[in-house]
Amino acid sequence: MATQGQVITCKAAVAWEPNKPLVIEDVQVDPPQAGEVRIKILYTALCHTDAYTWGGKDPEGLFPCILGHEAAGIVESVGESVTEVQPGDHVIPCYQAECRECKFCKSGKTNLCGKVRAATGVGIMMNDRKSRFSVNGKPIYHFMGTSTFSQYTVVHDVSVAKIDPKAPLEKVCLLGCGVPTGLGAVWNTAKVEAGSIVAIFGLGTVGLAVAEGAKSAGASRIIGIDIDSNKFDIAKNFGVTEFINPKDHDKPIQQVIVDLTDGGVDYSFECIGNVSIMRSALECCHKGWGTSVIVGVAASGQEISTRPFQLVTGRVWKGTAFGGFKSRSQVPWLVDKYLKKEIKVDEYITHNLNLGEINKAFDLMHERGCLRCVLSTDI
Numbered sequence: 001m002a003t004q005g006q007v008i009t010c011k012a013a014v015a016w017e018p019n020k021p022l023v024i025e026d027v028q029v030d031p032p033q034a035g036e037v038r039i040k041i042l043y044t045a046l047c048h049t050d051a052y053t054w055g056g057k058d059p060e061g062l063f064p065c066i067l068g069h070e071a072a073g074i075v076e077s078v079g080e081s082v083t084e085v086q087p088g089d090h091v092i093p094c095y096q097a098e099c100r101e102c103k104f105c106k107s108g109k110t111n112l113c114g115k116v117r118a119a120t121g122v123g124i125m126m127n128d129r130k131s132r133f134s135v136n137g138k139p140i141y142h143f144m145g146t147s148t149f150s151q152y153t154v155v156h157d158v159s160v161a162k163i164d165p166k167a168p169l170e171k172v173c174l175l176g177c178g179v180p181t182g183l184g185a186v187w188n189t190a191k192v193e194a195g196s197i198v199a200i201f202g203l204g205t206v207g208l209a210v211a212e213g214a215k216s217a218g219a220s221r222i223i224g225i226d227i228d229s230n231k232f233d234i235a236k237n238f239g240v241t242e243f244i245n246p247k248d249h250d251k252p253i254q255q256v257i258v259d260l261t262d263g264g265v266d267y268s269f270e271c272i273g274n275v276s277i278m279r280s281a282l283e284c285c286h287k288g289w290g291t292s293v294i295v296g297v298a299a300s301g302q303e304i305s306t307r308p309f310q311l312v313t314g315r316v317w318k319g320t321a322f323g324g325f326k327s328r329s330q331v332p333w334l335v336d337k338y339l340k341k342e343i344k345v346d347e348y349i350t351h352n353l354n355l356g357e358i359n360k361a362f363d364l365m366h367e368r369g370c371l372r373c374v375l376s377t378d379i
Ligand SMILES: NC(=O)C1=CN([C@@H]2O[C@H](COP(=O)(O)OP(=O)(O)OC[C@H]3O[C@@H](n4cnc5c(N)ncnc54)[C@H](O)[C@@H]3O)[C@@H](O)[C@H]2O)C=CC1
Pocket: 047, 048, 049, 052, 177, 178, 181, 201, 202, 203, 204, 205, 206, 207, 225, 226, 227, 228, 231, 246, 271, 272, 273, 274, 277, 294, 295, 296, 297, 298, 320, 321, 322, 323, 371
């Protein structure tokens, strides 16, 4: 039955309130308006940022909402003036848009895009400043402009990357967030050179992707730091050469690293979202040139601090969103790299469940051995 132009009723996981189990609801999904695309989501993974917003830590978190931002699917229908995708295209929704026209996109200095950010930050679509989701007439907010914990979602056309239909959607859904973020933090934001010494704080999917990026950039030493010692065995497969568990040391972790590296590392990456570790990550950098990249997302109200002397003496503090990748242009390129076996993806997937088991998937995020859990939306 043709669904184009019709409201679709489908299953979605609704977060009615922070920290309360998500509820699988029959959700009404409106047709796409001008500049919008309705996507049948086939696979979606969970990222730590979903847990962060669900946990009430996100200053932009609005409830009720449909979370989820690391997914892949097939275009069901498009609104007026959409030219770059059509029904049947295989796509990855991108929380970081790329309109190619705004001040940000044209700057050549950033992957951030200003076109729809004001709407996606408040859970609505730009065209009429309303949501396309409802349950029995009650509007449900969008999340990050993607809302992939649903069998169907509506996104802005500037937030859709068209990919090679040969790519397995159950794998490449990961290229919607965590893996590109880690790789890009190294390749685009830090621009790590061959021979560099790198420290990575937090060896989840994002930190492991940093390790993979650093290895491919030719880093000579890749030091992984995690409070879970089981992470080292996994991390070796992604390029980590040395492991430090801060719990095994009395000295501040930055001092331990400075002592181990003749004055500090060339590059460090914070992949946890902990502001005190962000300070350690900066202060373990070498005087004169060490650069620290903040990747982790810290809770509302949290602030970073250090002695300004750390920066006066040449250390550089940076941050990255989606690893600096331009989403619509570069996600298809990352998919191609995966198909050519130039980047890992499968190795980050430790669990597979379906959308109906989403609360179990959130629980798994706190368990040892869990990197990414991919949900099939086929309940
Ligand atoms: N900037 C961006 O564009 C993006 C940021 N993120 C953020 O990156 C962070 C990491 O995400 P995931 O890898 O999915 O998370 P994760 O929870 O899988 O990994 C975090 C790792 O940090 C370790 N850890 C926790 N506390 C620690 C401590 N005090 N010292 C050392 N290690 C510690 C944990 O054992 C775990 O291995 C999150 O804050 C997430 O929100 C995620 C994607 C994109």
